[in-house]
Amino acid sequence: MNYRVIKEDDVFFLTDEKGNIPEDHPYGPGLYSKDTRFLSKFDLKINDEEPILLSSNADESYYAEMILTNPHMEAEGKVKLWRESVEMKRKRFIFDGALYEEITVKNYNPKQTSFEVSIHLDADFKDMFIVRGFQNGTVGKREESTVNENGMAIRYIGADDVNRTLDVKWNLTPIRTTDKGDIYFACSLDHEEEQTISLTMVPTVGEESTKVLKHEDALRQLMTSYKEWAESTTKVTTNHPQLQRLIDRGLGDLRVLLTDLGYGKFPVAGLPWFGVPFGRDSLIAALQMLPFNSEVAKGTLKTMASKQGTKKDSWRDEEPGKIMHEIRFGELANTGQIPFTPYYGTIDATPLFLVLLSEYMKWTGDLALFNELEENVEAALNWIDEYGDRDGDGFVEYHQEASKGIANQGWKDSGDSIVHRNGELGETPIALSEVQGYVYHAKKSMAEVYELLGNRDKASQLTADTKTLKAQFEESYWMEEQQFYALALDKEKNQVGTVTSNPGHVLLSGMLDLDRAKSVSDMLVSDKMYSGYGIRTMGEGEAGYNPMSYHNGTVWPHDNSVIILGMSKTKNQEQAAKAMEGLIRSADSFEYDRLPELFCGYEAKGKAVNYPVACSPQAWAAGTPLLFVQAMLGLFPNALEKTITINPFLPNGVNEIKIENMRIGEGTISLSVKKSEGNHELEVLENTTGFDIA
Known part of the structure; x- marks a missing residue:
């Protein structure tokens, strides 16, 4: 239809x-x-x-x-x-x-x-x-x-x-x-x-x-409400018409997808079928929006905290401290015929909750929210160690317990998404590569906050955890022959060695050494992974590869956006620019220049091929061009340390970008970047933050 x-x-x-x-x-x-x-x-x-x-x-x-x-x-x-x-x-x-x-x-x-x-x-x-x-x-x-x-x-x-x-x-x-x-x-x-x-x-x-x-x-x-929304968000103008339409469309769609359950506005996952709170989707979309409107992250965090797990309930895959996957409000949920009241079958929402909180504080300096949510933070950290790490090996794994729940509990949650290079499906418990990156990011960031607040014992313990995790991750996930990381570890702790986009999310965590970050970035924009319209979810030639598959060869804009920001953060900006260029080109293929939830991973010839039941608008797809802006600027603020780092690199065709009224800390910055013959000129037009820009 x-x-x-x-x-x-x-x-x-x-x-x-x-x-x-x-x-x-x-x-x-x-x-x-x-x-x-x-x-x-x-x-x-x-x-x-x-x-x-x-x-x-x-x-x-x-x-x-x-x-x-x-x-x-x-x-x-x-x-x-x-x-x-x-x-x-x-x-x-x-x-x-x-x-x-x-x-x-x-x-x-x-x-x-x-x-x-x-x-x-x-x-x-x-x-x-x-x-x-x-x-x-x-x-x-x-x-x-x-x-x-x-x-x-x-x-x-x-x-x-x-x-x-x-x-x-x-x-x-x-x-x-x-x-x-x-x-x-x-x-x-x-x-x-x-x-x-x-x-x-x-x-x-x-x-x-x-x-x-x-x-x-x-x-x-x-x-009037839309006008107020526009006035409260960062304004971006570029010389590139297609990119401009993507940014404007993304901001408009995210405003449509905002909902308030009494804790502040947050983005629901997408239309038509997922207009409800979703753990990872809402958290990632709020993360994408931080450079434009950080109040959305605040509403998202408070909403997720309000539904945090409090007990062990296998019917709903609930555990103390766990952040929900999805909540429903209909007749079947209310009568207990489905477990979505809420349902907690997600392995990544809990560390992503901490990641969003840490990044929100870096943008805003709002330690008051941390103080308000400190019990939720401690419960989430405890969940990671006590329930997330099911066997005590230092990695966070998932295993479905709810009879009507979800088998694969990462963002690639279809039944065939965790597949070995020989075509066999991985058996749970499964420890996904990107989840270990989220955990590292969460613990490292929370250690910094606890240190700032004077809780040195807690900070030291979390710092020690990150060092151990980094060493174990390198030993267990790195595939020397592929010069890339495994998708996951299966129940026998064997590598699920299929080349996928998942390890690309680890770039943003800061867990990878620079040489390994470059290897990951290079693979993701190689002919194997890059369709010309974006980074595929699975590499061409892998046993499970299918350009029409929901998770095994299609292109997901939000997946690309997290990878792109990680590339920017690790100074792999040429690779980030290449990935952005493909997605910007793809937008001509879709109604209203709107990036859909996903599209097929065929080589870029003519129009991008639609995926038949993709949601549109979808929150984290709408947020994708917003992360492009941050990645292009190489912009990483830290209001807790009163610093702003900017290292711009514009993709081909984007020769000028102007940012107005971007909120950082208690002030705003406005700036422009112009590119000429490969050189980037940064001009700070306004800076009322009181922070130095490096």
Whole structure:
């Protein structure tokens, strides 16, 4: 299905290109809130016939517009409605929990014309896991709908004893309605006269209440929130049109994906199916946003801390101190039929929580947040040593315990993603290479904070841990023949030696010596790993390689972004530039210049090849061009030490980049970089941080 999706906070609306919800469509379009589909059918008709689509636009992801017209209509040899004589314009957005839609019909027939416009609604209140075919289970029942001239209410009582309601209101008096959700409006318009049908649809769970505003007031407030967002984020301008569009698109999409569960705004994973808190996805997206809006990282950290594991619960793969993988709010979760309340089956979210906190403090100097979350920090560190390291060998491993959980618990979580060079799948417990890098990064950074706060014993212990981990990692993961690191260690501590992108994440941790960092960087931009549009997840020629596979040969923008920033940090800037250039080129292949969740890893000839069910917009894909900016600048602040390091290197075609109002510490910096004949000239336009720039 070529879909259109808009979102605001935790409500999203997924339709076809006409703006309709075809009933029983396998893709699962609908109006969703809290993992429940509140609208499962939504058809617009003229004289009981489907209109013809002229244009469909949802490039902003918070506002959509479709233009349609009527087909030719005759009855008994007489023209009932001449073709393309009526324009039907649909405009929609979501604000404060309510969907607002306007359907404006305009007559272009020379004479007065009469016709009917009808809307056909239904709600099945299905849990998202049922809609997507992942799960069946005990569910509740529909109650009788109520319809009057002003609107209708469709009600449902779930198996969790929670009342769910879709309340629909319209502005005109219909000529007739049915209890099946059919609403008919009569229109009689002179030439170029128009009439607007305004709809509001409010999904509610339990005793929630939503204040419905006039359409114009709701839209004005929504636009104001976007203006405030733009004013609060770093502004970037470049001479490169495609890169500029990527940056602007990324910032806009991340604003759409922000949600607040009461602890501050954080990015959900992506649309349409992952508009919920995700441990690693939300944490990495917040990390990508640090140079642009560090408050998002703060909201993400506090949200994750609020759901941190407190007990041993194998049903949910929960352990004390563990950061969640995913939380769901629907009927199946509430009744314990799925373990997502939340589910904790992720090996990397806990160290990434500490990584994000440390990087947030380096950007902001906000030690108050560390003090607020210190118990969460200690619990996360304890989890790494007591539960993450399952066998006491110094490495963090995963093994699925939940019967309905996830087998592979790194970011490459498909069942075939951990594969040996002989094609055999690795058996758990699995110790992923990138996770050891996250743990090193987390412990080294936390040691620095504890030292700063005067807790030298804790700092010394963490520092000793990092030295041991570094030595063990080199001994256990390095593959001399490939001059590269293994993907993982399996249950027998044998190397899973397939050449993949995973070790590229270790570059950012600081754990690799410079010569090894260069070897890793060189491999990742070699013909084996680099498609021309980006770094593949798995090297061409490996036993498991498949350019169409979800994790074994495709290109994931977020994967590239973490690698690119690590390349920049380890002074492998030419390799970073090459990877960026490919992804920038690829953007022409995708709608609205939006990098998708992933795309196929074929060699770059013509257009990049779409992956069929990639989420778009996806938070960490939207954040990818934002990390490009940091990598291009070679910008690594440390507000705790009152230093800012800048070492710019611009990719081919990018000859100028300007940064305005980037927040570091309690001040801002503005700067520009210009490239001429390979030389980079840095000009600091403003620096109110009080920190020296080196």
